[in-house]
Amino acid sequence: MAARRSSKKKSAKQSAARKQPVTKAARRQQILEAARDVFARKGYHQTTIDDIVAKAGVARGTFYLYFEDKRGVFAELIDRFSSRISMAITKIIIDAPQRPVPEQVRDNIHAILTVSLNERAMTKILFTDATGLDSAFDRKLATFYDEVVQLLSESLREGQAIGIVGDGEPRVMAYLTIGALKELLYQVVTLGLSADSADALTQQIYDFISNGYLREPPQVRRGSSRRQGR
Amino acid sequence: MAARRSSKKKSAKQSAARKQPVTKAARRQQILEAARDVFARKGYHQTTIDDIVAKAGVARGTFYLYFEDKRGVFAELIDRFSSRISMAITKIIIDAPQRPVPEQVRDNIHAILTVSLNERAMTKILFTDATGLDSAFDRKLATFYDEVVQLLSESLREGQAIGIVGDGEPRVMAYLTIGALKELLYQVVTLGLSADSADALTQQIYDFISNGYLREPPQVRRGSSRRQGR
DNA sequence: CTCGCGACTGACACGACCGTCAGTCGCACG
DNA sequence: CGTGCGACTGACGGTCGTGTCAGTCGCGAG
Numbered sequence: 001m002a003a004r005r006s007s008k009k010k011s012a013k014q015s016a017a018r019k020q021p022v023t024k025a026a027r028r029q030q031i032l033e034a035a036r037d038v039f040a041r042k043g044y045h046q047t048t049i050d051d052i053v054a055k056a057g058v059a060r061g062t063f064y065l066y067f068e069d070k071r072g073v074f075a076e077l078i079d080r081f082s083s084r085i086s087m088a089i090t091k092i093i094i095d096a097p098q099r100p101v102p103e104q105v106r107d108n109i110h111a112i113l114t115v116s117l118n119e120r121a122m123t124k125i126l127f128t129d130a131t132g133l134d135s136a137f138d139r140k141l142a143t144f145y146d147e148v149v150q151l152l153s154e155s156l157r158e159g160q161a162i163g164i165v166g167d168g169e170p171r172v173m174a175y176l177t178i179g180a181l182k183e184l185l186y187q188v189v190t191l192g193l194s195a196d197s198a199d200a201l202t203q204q205i206y207d208f209i210s211n212g213y214l215r216e217p218p219q220v221r222r223g224s225s226r227r228q229g230r
Numbered sequence: 231m232a233a234r235r236s237s238k239k240k241s242a243k244q245s246a247a248r249k250q251p252v253t254k255a256a257r258r259q260q261i262l263e264a265a266r267d268v269f270a271r272k273g274y275h276q277t278t279i280d281d282i283v284a285k286a287g288v289a290r291g292t293f294y295l296y297f298e299d300k301r302g303v304f305a306e307l308i309d310r311f312s313s314r315i316s317m318a319i320t321k322i323i324i325d326a327p328q329r330p331v332p333e334q335v336r337d338n339i340h341a342i343l344t345v346s347l348n349e350r351a352m353t354k355i356l357f358t359d360a361t362g363l364d365s366a367f368d369r370k371l372a373t374f375y376d377e378v379v380q381l382l383s384e385s386l387r388e389g390q391a392i393g394i395v396g397d398g399e400p401r402v403m404a405y406l407t408i409g410a411l412k413e414l415l416y417q418v419v420t421l422g423l424s425a426d427s428a429d430a431l432t433q434q435i436y437d438f439i440s441n442g443y444l445r446e447p448p449q450v451r452r453g454s455s456r457r458q459g460r
Numbered sequence: 461c462t463c464g465c466g467a468c469t470g471a472c473a474c475g476a477c478c479g480t481c482a483g484t485c486g487c488a489c490g
Numbered sequence: 491c492g493t494g495c496g497a498c499t500g501a502c503g504g505t506c507g508t509g510t511c512a513g514t515c516g517c518g519a520g
Contacts, residue, residue: 254467289468289470290471291468291469292468295468
């Protein structure tokens with residue numbers, strides 16, 4: 001299927017574009033996309049090289065022309081995706097010139113949500129299969145993850161210093177926040193919500209980290225535990 | 231599977247303790263524990279039956295006397311653990327006779343944390359390997375997970391009705407909450423925090439879902455966005 | 461003592477998947 | 491033309507883990 005047969009137009013001299021049927025980059029991309037789709041459907045471990053090449057419509061040997069092995073494609077997929085996520089995040093500037101912090105926070109949430117919704121397959125793969133493959137790979141992933149945690153922790157610490165972030169261990173808060181976000185992303189992608197629910201979800205996530213949701217019961221006097229606001 | 235071979239009560243005399251070396255139940259337990267430890271160390275997919283039997287100190291064939299296959303042990307481990315978690319959760323009673331809701335919430339958080347800290351290996355396994363094995367297994371796990379989500383969603387909805395839970399889609403709030411908790415459990419177990427940090431962590435999680443952490447900047451007039459409390 | 465039985469063993473046959481490599485194909489260049 | 495080259499192919503040998511099953515062992519009953 002999808003056999004890229006036949007000759008295309010060959011540009012006389014251009015060596016770069018001489019091979020028309022598909023350039024190396026295009027073939028690579030083709031395999032990458034096939035792999036992504038199969039991974040998303042069957043999961044990493046259920047997937048064999050044969051599955052991938054069948055989906056891509058190339059021969060087994062061709063796969064090995066472009067990638068080391070199954071781990072190789074997988075790693076590249078995760079790399080690309082995680083860098084798209086990284087790209088979507090912008091560091092919070094405390095002394096806001098024009099942009100109030102809440103808006104920056106909301107923008108970040110919205111951006112991440114958007115990337116995930118545009119790359120549902122990858123989002124699912126990242127949360128379902130990316131962990132527990134190989135200790136080397138795990139470590140690499142943990143590094144990326146730690147960077148995000150680190151970044152958020154720093155921001156929280158700074159926020160605490162100027163009083164716009166409540167008390168608590170920043171690192172713990174970072175875990176809680178990221179965990180909440182991860183879970184929501186996964187569910188949204190899995191349940192197949194439409195991409196335009198991003199705005200409403202952004203608001204809801206923002207409200208959550210902003211105010212939580214548990215309220216003191218109205219009739220009970222609120223003196224019992226003195227922890228509150230600040 | 232689950233060969234409920236005769237034996238059982240039938241013994242005229244004292245058959246139960248006749249086989250001294252190990253009873254059937256004990257051997258089963260022995261294999262389960264070996265499997266748990268190996269899974270936690272190498273991950274489910276890296277683990278072979280040989281690894282498990284080596285750790286348990288029995289022969290390959292013996293394993294198959296007690297379990298269907300690797301999936302079988304794994305499923306049983308997850309079953310036991312998830313039911314311990316379920317057991318730890320108690321439904322929130324709104325019209326508190328004596329126990330205020332916040333206390334019930336805290337108790338639940340604390341109980342779950344305690345189970346996880348007492349079963350680090352299982353906690354790690356659950357979050358690292360339990361997903362993406364097999365579509366049948368995935369569905370079973372999703373069912374358990376959905377029950378928890380369902381329970382929490384209901385409680386949140388009830389809470390909203392009497393004004394102790396803020397606005398928002400209960401299901402989304404449930405995902406955010408559970409995600410936050412999951413992530414923290416995983417990190418706590420992985421990083422190897424001591425079990426006596428449970429109290430402090432409980433408080434921090436409670437504060438998070440209770441108040442969030444983002445505060446309006448002090449100097450800025452708080453009227454800019456009218457969403458607030460409610 | 462010997463028989464029977466249940467628990468246990470581990471060598472073996474099997475199948476799945478992997479990575480390779482000798483060979484095909486089409487094209488541009490001399 | 492024919493030659494060289496780069497892209498591609500797919501059959502093949504090799505590895506690894508699985509599940510089985512014929513056989514051993516210990517012990518209590520007859």
